Amino acid sequence: MGTIGILVDAKVFRNIKNGKTGREKLGHYNKAASKHGLTLAYMCLERISLSTGKAHGYKVVNGKYVYKQFSIPKVIHNRTLPSSNSLHKRLKHLSQKYYVFNARNRFPKFRIHRLLKIRFASHLPVTTRYSRVHLRNMMNRFNSLYIKPQSGSIGKGIIKITRKGDERWKVQLPTTTVVTSRKRAELKVNNNVKRRSYLIQQTIPLATYKGNPYDIRVSIQRDLNGKWRLTGLYGKIARKGSHVTNVARGGTAKKCDLLFQSSFQNPSQVVDDVQRLSLDIARFLGNRLKHLADVGLDIGVNRSGKPFFIEMNGRDQRYGFIKAKMPKTFYRTYESPILYAKYVMQSGKK
Ligand SMILES: Nc1ncnc2c1ncn2[C@@H]1O[C@H](COP(=O)(O)OP(=O)(O)OP(=O)(O)O)[C@@H](O)[C@H]1O
Ligand SMILES: [Mg+2]
Known part of the structure; x- marks a missing residue:
């Protein structure tokens, strides 16, 4: 019988015994x-010793x-x-x-964009790094x-x-929305970006459900078998008036069938297209990013049903499946990495 390590945040680790591990359903x-x-x-980074090869943690017996x-x-x-450099x-x-799979689970968005551009350009919104000059150019090219x-x-x-x-221009900031002159809009954006690393991206005109945009x-x-x-x-689905669909920002989760049936003449074709693009992207990234085995993709579907890649999450918040009332799929998001770990052990991969 083999043993698999599960590396969790210290906060989750501390609460293993009392079962209050939040959205991580251990x-x-x-x-x-x-x-x-x-x-x-179960382990956390704070309690492992690389020099002795030992860890203090929880075994399930x-x-x-x-x-x-x-x-x-x-x-x-x-x-x-990891919450700190050390x-x-x-x-x-x-x-x-x-063999730590998904050891790296966060990548700069622009790096992923550049990688994907090689093969999936027609499914990517036009994207540039942020600079004031780029912002001006992108505002000349696009309406949103x-x-x-x-x-x-x-x-x-x-x-x-x-x-x-x-x-x-209408400017939607995380907490406020204003309509203002082009010059002021540019300034407002620039003040919010400050010196941080941002990118600028063409808006995908997302399909809507009861008037609110959604993505997948x-x-x-x-x-x-090691395969994706x-x-x-x-x-x-975005909260009314919100420009992001994140469940953590008041978005709600629903089954795709329901959404696609209300938006499209050919819902099953749209599901097929979203699935095919997502699998192709995961395989492509899996061949280029080391030991990647578990991703959550954000895919936007425009009003004609064409899928676009928005972003890749290397530590997928699986909880949305519960919100969408899909408990079996939620369970399978936990079972697959266990099966993959078994595959790695059996195949003796390095
Ligand atoms: N180009 C775009 N067109 C339309 N909607 C977008 C676009 N980019 C982002 N969004 C909306 O904003 C949401 C959040 O954007 P994104 O997923 O890129 O960042 P994030 O969720 O904050 O990042 P992370 O998942 O790394 O925490 C998307 O789910 C989508 O609803
Ligand atoms: Mg996201």
Whole structure:
């Protein structure tokens, strides 16, 4: 019987015993591991020693968590996003010695865009790095733009601007919306970006549900045969007046069938197209980014049903499947990484 390591944030780790692990439903990992004859060892970066190869953490024994010291398992599923440079380094070192899949789970958006452009240009909104000159040029070319942080999170700091007349622009900031002159709009955007790293992106005219735009979260993971497989997808609908669909920003989650039936004549064709594009993108990125095995893609569908890539998440917040009332798919998002870990162990990959 093999042991798989699951690397979690310190906050999740602290709450393992009392079961209050928030949106991380560790019970699903435990269920999957016991079903497939594996043992789990929960760890956090703060309690591993790379020099001795030992960790203090929780093993699941007869359905109970037991805190103990153990050897760091060879195969580790990463679910942590290091909060400091030193933890970041530690994770990097860990992944040089052990097979840590999704060790790197955050990439600058522009880097992913440039990679994907090689093959998927027609499914990408026009995108540039942020600068005042680029902003001016993009405002000349397009009537609506998104300006977003390179390594943003859950819709934070995202700005949308939309032309309202010859020289008027609507500016939607995270908490306020104004309509103003073009000059002032440029200034407002610039003041919000400050010196941080941002990009500018053409707006995808997203399909709407009851008047609110939505996009799609697609979970794609490697499983028992090491191949990428689509685990499931759901729609995220923006809160009224909001320019982001993130569930953490008041968006709601619903099944795609319901959304596509209300938006399109040929809903099943749209589902097929979204699925095919997502799988192609995951395979493509999987061949270029080391040990990637679990991604959540944000795919926008325009009003004619054409899918566009918005972004890739390396630590997918799977909880949306619960909000969309898809508990079985939610479970499978936990089972697939366990199966992939089993595959890595059996195939003796390095
Ligand atoms: N080019 C675009 N056209 C239309 N809508 C967009 C565009 N870019 C972003 N959005 C909207 O904003 C939301 C958030 O953008 P995005 O997913 O790029 O960043 P994020 O969720 O903050 O990043 P992360 O997932 O890394 O935390 C998207 O889900 C989508 O609703
Ligand atoms: Mg997103």
